[in-house]
Amino acid sequence: MNNSWVLLILVVLIIPGVTCALESDQYMTWGRELRDVSLELNTHVNETIEQALQQLAEKKKIVSCEKAHDFAIKKFRGFIVHKIETWLDDDLGDDLYPRADMNLPDYFSISIYNYRYSVVGRYFPMGRNLNFNGVILGSDKLAHFFSTGLRYFNLFKSAKKKGMSDEEATRKAIRYGISLERSYLGLWPSGVFSWGDLEANYQGLQMNRRFCDGDRPYLAQDPEGYWRLANPVEMGDFLNPYMDETFNPSYYGFLKWLKVKPMLQKYCSRKLAPEVTKRMDYYQSVAKKSYNIRYLEELRAAGDRKIPVREKQYLSAICK
DSSP states (O other), rough: OOOOHHHHHHHHHHSSSSSSSOBBBGGTTOOOOOBBBBBHHHHHHHHHHHHHHHHHHHOOOOOHHHHHHHHGGGGGSSSOOOHHHHHHHHHHGGSSSSSSSHHHHHHHHHHOOTTOOSTTTTTTBBBBBEEETTTTEEEHHHIIIIIHHHHHHHHHHHHHTTOHHHHHHHHHHHHHHHHHHTTTHHHHHHHHHHHHHHHHHHHHHHHHHTTSSSSSSSSEEETTSSSSEOSSGGGGGGGGGGGSSSTTTOEEEEHHHHHHHHHHHHTTGGTTHHHHHHHHHHHHOOOOHHHHHHHHHHHHHHTOOTTTOGGSSHHHHOOO
Protein backbone atom coordinates (compact mmCIF):
# COMPACT_ATOMS: atom_id res chain seq x y z
CA MET A 1 0.00 0.00 0.00
CA ASN A 2 1.52 3.35 -1.00
CA ASN A 3 1.71 6.45 1.19
CA SER A 4 -1.38 8.07 -0.35
CA TRP A 5 -3.54 5.13 0.70
CA VAL A 6 -2.07 5.21 4.19
CA LEU A 7 -2.90 8.91 4.48
CA LEU A 8 -6.45 8.33 3.26
CA ILE A 9 -7.03 5.57 5.79
CA LEU A 10 -5.71 7.75 8.63
CA VAL A 11 -7.99 10.60 7.61
CA VAL A 12 -11.00 8.31 7.46
CA LEU A 13 -10.27 6.79 10.85
CA ILE A 14 -9.93 10.08 12.70
CA ILE A 15 -13.09 11.71 11.33
CA PRO A 16 -16.17 10.74 13.39
CA GLY A 17 -18.78 8.70 11.57
CA VAL A 18 -16.56 7.59 8.68
CA THR A 19 -15.60 4.25 10.11
CA CYS A 20 -18.80 2.39 9.29
CA ALA A 21 -18.82 0.18 6.21
CA LEU A 22 -18.25 2.41 3.20
CA GLU A 23 -20.52 0.69 0.67
CA SER A 24 -22.65 -2.38 0.08
CA ASP A 25 -23.79 -4.23 -3.03
CA GLN A 26 -27.45 -5.16 -3.43
CA TYR A 27 -27.02 -6.48 -6.98
CA MET A 28 -25.50 -9.65 -5.59
CA THR A 29 -28.82 -10.43 -3.87
CA TRP A 30 -30.69 -10.69 -7.17
CA GLY A 31 -32.07 -14.20 -7.40
CA ARG A 32 -31.61 -14.81 -3.66
CA GLU A 33 -34.24 -14.97 -0.96
CA LEU A 34 -33.23 -13.52 2.40
CA ARG A 35 -35.25 -14.15 5.52
CA ASP A 36 -37.19 -11.13 6.73
CA VAL A 37 -35.52 -9.88 9.94
CA SER A 38 -37.86 -6.95 10.61
CA LEU A 39 -39.17 -8.45 13.86
CA GLU A 40 -35.67 -9.01 15.23
CA LEU A 41 -34.47 -5.54 14.25
CA ASN A 42 -37.50 -3.81 15.76
CA THR A 43 -37.14 -5.81 18.95
CA HIS A 44 -33.43 -5.03 19.24
CA VAL A 45 -33.94 -1.30 18.69
CA ASN A 46 -36.66 -1.02 21.33
CA GLU A 47 -34.92 -3.24 23.88
CA THR A 48 -31.71 -1.23 23.49
CA ILE A 49 -33.59 2.02 24.14
CA GLU A 50 -35.41 0.55 27.13
CA GLN A 51 -32.18 -0.74 28.64
CA ALA A 52 -30.53 2.66 28.21
CA LEU A 53 -33.44 4.43 29.90
CA GLN A 54 -33.32 1.94 32.75
CA GLN A 55 -29.62 2.70 33.22
CA LEU A 56 -30.50 6.39 33.48
CA ALA A 57 -33.24 5.69 36.02
CA GLU A 58 -30.86 3.64 38.15
CA LYS A 59 -28.58 6.66 38.39
CA LYS A 60 -31.42 8.45 40.23
CA LYS A 61 -30.93 11.59 38.16
CA ILE A 62 -33.79 13.49 36.56
CA VAL A 63 -32.71 14.67 33.12
CA SER A 64 -34.38 16.41 30.20
CA CYS A 65 -36.00 14.41 27.41
CA GLU A 66 -33.27 15.66 25.10
CA LYS A 67 -30.54 14.21 27.32
CA ALA A 68 -32.41 10.93 27.71
CA HIS A 69 -32.67 10.70 23.93
CA ASP A 70 -28.97 11.41 23.44
CA PHE A 71 -28.02 8.77 25.99
CA ALA A 72 -30.25 6.14 24.37
CA ILE A 73 -29.41 6.75 20.72
CA LYS A 74 -25.67 6.62 21.32
CA LYS A 75 -26.09 2.99 22.35
CA PHE A 76 -26.31 2.16 18.65
CA ARG A 77 -23.09 3.93 17.70
CA GLY A 78 -19.43 3.03 18.00
CA PHE A 79 -16.00 4.32 17.10
CA ILE A 80 -14.43 1.88 14.68
CA VAL A 81 -17.55 -0.15 13.82
CA HIS A 82 -21.02 0.94 14.85
CA LYS A 83 -22.73 -1.24 17.42
CA ILE A 84 -25.76 -1.83 15.22
CA GLU A 85 -23.48 -3.40 12.60
CA THR A 86 -21.77 -5.61 15.17
CA TRP A 87 -25.15 -6.78 16.46
CA LEU A 88 -26.28 -7.67 12.95
CA ASP A 89 -23.21 -9.83 12.37
CA ASP A 90 -23.35 -11.48 15.79
CA ASP A 91 -27.10 -12.14 16.09
CA LEU A 92 -28.37 -12.28 12.51
CA GLY A 93 -25.23 -13.33 10.66
CA ASP A 94 -26.83 -16.41 9.09
CA ASP A 95 -29.67 -14.30 7.66
CA LEU A 96 -27.44 -11.72 5.96
CA TYR A 97 -26.00 -11.97 2.47
CA PRO A 98 -23.19 -12.63 2.31
CA ARG A 99 -23.41 -14.47 5.62
CA ALA A 100 -21.30 -13.13 8.46
CA ASP A 101 -19.04 -16.18 8.25
CA MET A 102 -17.90 -15.23 4.74
CA ASN A 103 -14.68 -13.30 5.20
CA LEU A 104 -14.30 -9.82 3.73
CA PRO A 105 -11.87 -10.77 0.93
CA ASP A 106 -14.30 -13.43 -0.34
CA TYR A 107 -17.24 -11.02 -0.06
CA PHE A 108 -15.26 -8.37 -1.93
CA SER A 109 -14.40 -10.86 -4.69
CA ILE A 110 -18.08 -11.36 -5.65
CA SER A 111 -19.09 -7.69 -5.45
CA ILE A 112 -19.31 -5.03 -8.14
CA TYR A 113 -16.22 -3.43 -6.55
CA ASN A 114 -13.94 -6.37 -7.28
CA TYR A 115 -11.18 -4.76 -9.30
CA ARG A 116 -7.56 -3.97 -8.69
CA TYR A 117 -6.78 -1.06 -6.35
CA SER A 118 -10.39 -0.74 -5.18
CA VAL A 119 -10.55 0.95 -1.78
CA VAL A 120 -14.00 -0.46 -1.01
CA GLY A 121 -13.68 -3.98 0.32
CA ARG A 122 -9.92 -4.10 -0.01
CA TYR A 123 -8.98 -1.61 2.71
CA PHE A 124 -12.39 -1.00 4.32
CA PRO A 125 -15.21 -3.40 5.24
CA MET A 126 -18.33 -3.64 3.10
CA GLY A 127 -21.83 -3.71 4.48
CA ARG A 128 -23.76 -6.97 4.25
CA ASN A 129 -27.35 -7.14 3.05
CA LEU A 130 -30.51 -7.78 5.07
CA ASN A 131 -34.19 -8.11 4.29
CA PHE A 132 -36.44 -5.73 6.21
CA ASN A 133 -40.07 -6.35 5.31
CA GLY A 134 -39.19 -7.14 1.70
CA VAL A 135 -36.71 -4.27 1.29
CA ILE A 136 -33.08 -5.24 0.77
CA LEU A 137 -30.60 -2.81 2.26
CA GLY A 138 -26.97 -2.87 3.30
CA SER A 139 -25.96 -2.75 6.94
CA ASP A 140 -24.11 0.46 6.05
CA LYS A 141 -27.53 2.12 5.69
CA LEU A 142 -28.32 1.34 9.34
CA ALA A 143 -24.98 2.86 10.30
CA HIS A 144 -25.92 6.00 8.37
CA PHE A 145 -29.39 5.95 9.95
CA PHE A 146 -28.12 5.90 13.53
CA SER A 147 -24.86 7.83 13.11
CA THR A 148 -25.22 10.48 10.42
CA GLY A 149 -28.93 10.69 11.18
CA LEU A 150 -28.03 11.95 14.65
CA ARG A 151 -25.66 14.50 13.14
CA TYR A 152 -28.51 15.67 10.88
CA PHE A 153 -30.70 15.99 13.97
CA ASN A 154 -28.16 18.04 15.91
CA LEU A 155 -27.76 20.35 12.92
CA PHE A 156 -31.55 20.58 12.61
CA LYS A 157 -31.90 21.57 16.28
CA SER A 158 -29.18 24.19 15.96
CA ALA A 159 -30.86 25.68 12.92
CA LYS A 160 -34.22 25.79 14.69
CA LYS A 161 -32.69 27.65 17.62
CA LYS A 162 -31.50 30.26 15.13
CA GLY A 163 -35.06 30.85 14.00
CA MET A 164 -35.23 28.65 10.91
CA SER A 165 -38.46 26.90 9.99
CA ASP A 166 -38.69 23.09 9.99
CA GLU A 167 -38.30 23.05 6.22
CA GLU A 168 -35.30 25.40 6.24
CA ALA A 169 -33.62 23.38 8.98
CA THR A 170 -34.30 20.12 7.13
CA ARG A 171 -32.85 21.49 3.91
CA LYS A 172 -29.75 22.62 5.78
CA ALA A 173 -29.30 19.10 7.15
CA ILE A 174 -29.74 17.54 3.70
CA ARG A 175 -27.23 19.94 2.16
CA TYR A 176 -24.80 18.95 4.91
CA GLY A 177 -25.31 15.32 3.91
CA ILE A 178 -24.64 16.19 0.29
CA SER A 179 -21.33 17.74 1.31
CA LEU A 180 -20.43 14.54 3.17
CA GLU A 181 -21.22 12.38 0.13
CA ARG A 182 -19.11 14.66 -2.04
CA SER A 183 -16.18 14.32 0.35
CA TYR A 184 -15.07 11.94 3.10
CA LEU A 185 -18.25 9.83 3.37
CA GLY A 186 -18.51 9.21 -0.35
CA LEU A 187 -16.52 10.35 -3.33
CA TRP A 188 -13.15 10.75 -1.59
CA PRO A 189 -12.67 7.29 -0.10
CA SER A 190 -14.92 5.17 -2.33
CA GLY A 191 -15.66 7.17 -5.48
CA VAL A 192 -19.40 6.78 -4.82
CA PHE A 193 -22.11 9.41 -4.26
CA SER A 194 -24.95 7.43 -2.70
CA TRP A 195 -28.54 8.62 -2.84
CA GLY A 196 -29.32 5.64 -0.60
CA ASP A 197 -26.99 6.98 2.09
CA LEU A 198 -28.70 10.37 1.92
CA GLU A 199 -32.09 8.73 2.37
CA ALA A 200 -30.83 6.76 5.38
CA ASN A 201 -29.43 9.97 6.91
CA TYR A 202 -32.73 11.77 6.41
CA GLN A 203 -34.82 8.96 7.85
CA GLY A 204 -32.49 8.91 10.87
CA LEU A 205 -33.29 12.59 11.36
CA GLN A 206 -37.01 11.81 11.28
CA MET A 207 -36.64 9.05 13.85
CA ASN A 208 -34.63 11.27 16.20
CA ARG A 209 -37.23 14.03 15.99
CA ARG A 210 -39.92 11.66 17.28
CA PHE A 211 -38.23 10.86 20.60
CA CYS A 212 -39.45 14.01 22.34
CA ASP A 213 -41.75 15.78 19.87
CA GLY A 214 -44.93 15.13 17.91
CA ASP A 215 -48.34 13.74 18.76
CA ARG A 216 -47.01 10.42 20.07
CA PRO A 217 -43.37 10.91 21.14
CA TYR A 218 -41.42 7.78 21.91
CA LEU A 219 -40.46 8.93 25.40
CA ALA A 220 -42.61 9.89 28.38
CA GLN A 221 -41.90 10.39 32.08
CA ASP A 222 -43.06 7.88 34.65
CA PRO A 223 -44.58 9.04 38.01
CA GLU A 224 -41.06 9.38 39.46
CA GLY A 225 -39.91 11.62 36.61
CA TYR A 226 -37.75 9.06 34.82
CA TRP A 227 -38.01 8.67 31.05
CA ARG A 228 -39.51 5.49 29.64
CA LEU A 229 -40.31 4.20 26.17
CA ALA A 230 -44.02 4.99 25.92
CA ASN A 231 -44.46 4.38 22.18
CA PRO A 232 -42.22 1.76 20.54
CA VAL A 233 -40.07 2.66 17.54
CA GLU A 234 -41.29 1.03 14.34
CA MET A 235 -38.36 0.85 11.94
CA GLY A 236 -40.80 0.25 9.10
CA ASP A 237 -41.73 3.93 9.38
CA PHE A 238 -38.25 4.76 8.10
CA LEU A 239 -36.57 1.92 6.18
CA ASN A 240 -37.73 2.00 2.58
CA PRO A 241 -36.83 0.98 -1.01
CA TYR A 242 -34.86 4.17 -1.60
CA MET A 243 -32.12 2.62 0.55
CA ASP A 244 -31.67 -0.24 -1.95
CA GLU A 245 -29.10 0.99 -4.45
CA THR A 246 -30.48 -1.22 -7.23
CA PHE A 247 -33.72 0.78 -6.96
CA ASN A 248 -32.17 4.14 -6.11
CA PRO A 249 -28.80 3.94 -7.92
CA SER A 250 -25.62 5.66 -6.81
CA TYR A 251 -23.40 7.88 -8.92
CA TYR A 252 -19.83 6.72 -9.56
CA GLY A 253 -16.95 9.13 -10.12
CA PHE A 254 -15.28 8.99 -13.54
CA LEU A 255 -12.39 6.66 -12.67
CA LYS A 256 -14.64 4.55 -10.44
CA TRP A 257 -17.17 4.22 -13.23
CA LEU A 258 -14.59 2.85 -15.64
CA LYS A 259 -14.07 -0.06 -13.24
CA VAL A 260 -17.62 -0.57 -11.96
CA LYS A 261 -19.41 -0.37 -15.34
CA PRO A 262 -18.14 -3.78 -16.58
CA MET A 263 -19.14 -5.31 -13.24
CA LEU A 264 -22.65 -3.88 -13.50
CA GLN A 265 -23.03 -5.03 -17.09
CA LYS A 266 -22.81 -8.61 -15.84
CA TYR A 267 -26.29 -8.01 -14.41
CA CYS A 268 -27.81 -6.91 -17.70
CA SER A 269 -29.09 -10.40 -18.47
CA ARG A 270 -30.65 -10.70 -15.01
CA LYS A 271 -32.47 -7.41 -14.65
CA LEU A 272 -35.61 -8.81 -16.30
CA ALA A 273 -35.56 -12.09 -14.39
CA PRO A 274 -38.94 -12.80 -12.71
CA GLU A 275 -37.56 -12.57 -9.17
CA VAL A 276 -35.92 -9.20 -9.93
CA THR A 277 -38.96 -7.69 -11.62
CA LYS A 278 -41.10 -8.96 -8.73
CA ARG A 279 -38.88 -7.12 -6.24
CA MET A 280 -38.88 -3.91 -8.28
CA ASP A 281 -42.66 -4.10 -8.71
CA TYR A 282 -43.02 -4.47 -4.95
CA TYR A 283 -40.76 -1.48 -4.38
CA GLN A 284 -42.81 0.61 -6.79
CA SER A 285 -45.99 -0.36 -4.96
CA VAL A 286 -44.74 0.70 -1.51
CA ALA A 287 -42.17 3.42 -2.23
CA LYS A 288 -43.20 6.93 -1.28
CA LYS A 289 -40.86 9.76 -2.10
CA SER A 290 -39.67 11.39 1.11
CA TYR A 291 -39.00 15.09 1.39
CA ASN A 292 -35.31 14.20 1.00
CA ILE A 293 -35.85 12.48 -2.37
CA ARG A 294 -38.05 15.30 -3.64
CA TYR A 295 -35.54 17.94 -2.56
CA LEU A 296 -32.63 16.12 -4.23
CA GLU A 297 -34.68 15.85 -7.43
CA GLU A 298 -35.51 19.54 -7.17
CA LEU A 299 -31.84 20.46 -6.85
CA ARG A 300 -30.90 18.21 -9.77
CA ALA A 301 -33.66 19.67 -11.98
CA ALA A 302 -32.42 23.17 -11.14
CA GLY A 303 -28.95 22.23 -12.37
CA ASP A 304 -27.24 22.21 -8.97
CA ARG A 305 -23.77 20.86 -9.73
CA LYS A 306 -23.42 19.41 -6.25
CA ILE A 307 -25.86 16.67 -7.32
CA PRO A 308 -24.02 14.56 -9.91
CA VAL A 309 -25.87 13.27 -12.98
CA ARG A 310 -26.33 9.53 -12.61
CA GLU A 311 -28.87 8.63 -15.31
CA LYS A 312 -26.23 7.57 -17.84
CA GLN A 313 -25.02 4.98 -15.33
CA TYR A 314 -28.40 3.25 -14.89
CA LEU A 315 -28.61 -0.36 -16.03
CA SER A 316 -31.26 0.74 -18.49
CA ALA A 317 -28.65 3.00 -20.10
CA ILE A 318 -25.68 0.63 -20.17
CA CYS A 319 -27.45 -2.63 -21.05
CA LYS A 320 -27.90 -3.14 -24.76
